[in-house]
Structures are given as structure tokens and as C-alpha cells.
Amino acid sequence: MHVFLAGATGAVGRRIVPLLIKEGHRVTGTTRRSEKAEFLQSLGAEPVVVDAYDRDRVREVVAAARPDLIMNQLTDLVVYDVAANAKLRREGTRHLVDAALAAGVRRFVHQSLGWIYAPGPGLADEDEPLDLDGDAARRSLVGSVLEAEQAAAEVPETVLLRYGLFYGPDTWYAPDGLKVDEARAGRLVANRDVTSFLHVDDAAAAAVQALDWPSGPVNVTDDEPAAGTDWMPVFCRAVGAADPAISTEERPVWVRGVANRKARGLGWAPVYRSWRDGFTAF
Numbered sequence: 336m337h338v339f340l341a342g343a344t345g346a347v348g349r350r351i352v353p354l355l356i357k358e359g360h361r362v363t364g365t366t367r368r369s370e371k372a373e374f375l376q377s378l379g380a381e382p383v384v385v386d387a388y389d390r391d392r393v394r395e396v397v398a399a400a401r402p403d404l405i406m407n408q409l410t411d412l413v414v415y416d417v418a419a420n421a422k423l424r425r426e427g428t429r430h431l432v433d434a435a436l437a438a439g440v441r442r443f444v445h446q447s448l449g450w451i452y453a454p455g456p457g458l459a460d461e462d463e464p465l466d467l468d469g470d471a472a473r474r475s476l477v478g479s480v481l482e483a484e485q486a487a488a489e490v491p492e493t494v495l496l497r498y499g500l501f502y503g504p505d506t507w508y509a510p511d512g513l514k515v516d517e518a519r520a521g522r523l524v525a526n527r528d529v530t531s532f533l534h535v536d537d538a539a540a541a542a543v544q545a546l547d548w549p550s551g552p553v554n555v556t557d558d559e560p561a562a563g564t565d566w567m568p569v570f571c572r573a574v575g576a577a578d579p580a581i582s583t584e585e586r587p588v589w590v591r592g593v594a595n596r597k598a599r600g601l602g603w604a605p606v607y608r609s610w611r612d613g614f615t616a617f
């Protein structure tokens with residue numbers, strides 16, 4: 336299959352390329368910077384330089400590649416800027432979908448998020464309602480995720496990968512990552528919101544398997560969603576930091592854990608089943 340991978344240089348994209356090549360697929364991989372083209376070539380991809388905000392250029396490169404499938408792994412998160420990322424999620428996805436429809440591409444695999452479900456008991460499956468009634472920041476996050484998912488679903492066959500929170504090499508939760516710096520500076524505060532983690536290698540493996548999955552959302556997370564009060568002390572100890580402060584804020588739990596039953600039923604299984612093992616493998 337010929338895959339057009341938008342975001343091929345990112346933390347997950349750069350892991351997807353070699354896996355696709357190993358399975359015999361052809362990959363056209365995007366970057367905004369011509370100096371990264373050689374890196375993509377070294378992974379086995381055919382590089383194409385394009386900015387996702389440039390609607391005409393996106394159309395042009397997709398039409399020229401004529402792929403069987405477009406995979407959207409675009410994010411704008413090197414600097415922690417949720418507004419920039421939400422804008423890219425909305426506009427970048429829109430441009431890729433328009434390009435897919437114009438070029439007659441019938442399959443789309445889209446990077447989405449798992450921490451978007453409304454509060455409720457237990458772990459959330461894919462058919463649970465989304466959290467559209469939270470505070471302004473929460474509504475903005477969930478709204479932008481939903482808008483991008485709805486755009487992606489305009490392509491006839493679309494898999495929505497509702498990923499957990501990445502950790503591992505090249506992420507915020509890596510030995511040289513942003514969150515390690517925050518932990519060592521004593522800036523992490525643990526609360527009872529539940530995080531569903533995902534090792535970035537397991538995220539890449541799921542994206543490759545999703546080439547053949549049926550359309551619809553799939554939660555892709557590890558097996559042990561955990562409250563901040565459980566995972567954060569383990570993370571801090573793993574990176575040689577003091578235990579985090581515990582939040583004294585009185586409020587209900589906002590973020591709910593996510594069930595990975597559907598992904599497991601489709602044949603995917605995390606190599607890193609729990610952040611407990613993953614953090615200590617740092």
C-alpha cells in the first residue's frame with residue numbers, strides 16, 4: 336500500500352515509517368523543513384516538503400503522490416502550546432481531508448485523543464459520550480478534537496486513533512523530556528484525574544495495524560489507567576526527583592480512564608502494558 340504520512344518526522348511518525356517499510360509499504364512522508372528530507376529518506380520514506388496550513392500545496396502534493404491511504408500524525412506540540420495545536424488539528428486535518436477527497440483517496444487514519452470522554456464510572460469505551468460540558472479550556476480541547484474527527488470521517492473509510500498520553504523517547508515523558516525537568520524542579524502536582532498512558536512505540540505499532548481496521552474510533556492506551564496520585568510518584572522516583580506535591584483542590588475527577596478492549600479485540604496489544612514497567616525502563 337502507498338501511505339501518505341503527514342507528520343512523518345514527529346515522535347510517533349518517525350517510528351511509523353520504518354514499520355511500514357518493513358511490512359513492504361511505500362511511504363511518502365511530510366515535513367515543513369527541507370533539511371529534514373534526508374532524515375526521512377534514511378528511514379525509507381520519500382520526503383515531501385509541505386506546510387499543512389498551505390491548502391493548495393497540500394492538495395498538490397497529495398494529488399502528485401496518489402496514495403492509497405492518508406495517515407494524519409500532525410501535531411504542534413514541541414513547545415507546549417495547546418492553542419497552536421488545536422489550530423493545526425482543525426485546519427491541518429481539514430486540508431488533508433479536502434486533498435484526500437479531491438484525489439479520490441478512500442482511506443484515512445487519523446491521530447486523535449483518548450482523554451475526551453465525559454466523566455462517569457469505570458473506564459470509557461468508544462461509544463461513551465464526549466465531555467462537551469466542561470469548563471472553557473476543556474470544551475475547547477474536546478471541541479477541536481471532535482471537529483477534526485468529524486472532518487476526518489468525511490473520507491469514506493476512516494480510523495480514528497484515540498491515543499493515550501505518549502511517553503518514551505522523544506516525548507515529554509522521556510529522560511530528556513519536559514516533564515522530567517518539571518519533576519526535578521518540583522513543579523508537578525498530583526491530583527485524582529486519571530491518565531491513560533501509551534508508550535510511543537505501541538502508538539506506532541497501532542497506527543500500522545490500523546491500515547486494515549474497520550472505520551470508527553479506537554482507544555489505543557496501555558492496560559493501567561491511573562490517577563495522578565498513583566502514577567506521578569512512580570514517575571518522579573524513576574527520574575530521580577522528589578515525590579510530587581498532592582493537590583488539595585476540592586473538585587470532582589474530570590478526566591476518566593480509557594478502555595482498550597476494542598483495540599485488543601482488533602489484534603493490537605501493548606508491549607508496554609503499564610507505565611509502571613515503562614517508566615522504570617527509562
Ligand SMILES: NC(=O)c1ccc[n+]([C@@H]2O[C@H](COP(=O)([O-])OP(=O)(O)OC[C@H]3O[C@@H](n4cnc5c(N)ncnc54)[C@H](OP(=O)(O)O)[C@@H]3O)[C@@H](O)[C@H]2O)c1
Binds near residue numbers: 344388409412413448
Ligand atoms: N497523545 C499524545 O500524548 C501526544 C500526541 C502527539 C504529540 N505529543 C507530544 O508532543 C511532543 C512533541 O511531539 P513531536 O515531537 O511529534 O513534534 P510536533 O512538533 O508535535 O510535530 C509532529 C509532526 O507534525 C509536523 N508538523 C507540525 N506542524 C506542522 C505544519 N504546520 N505543517 C506540516 N507539518 C507539521 C512535524 O513536522 P516538521 O516539524 O518536520 O515540519 C512533525 O512531523 C512530544 O512530547 C510528544 O510526546 C503527545
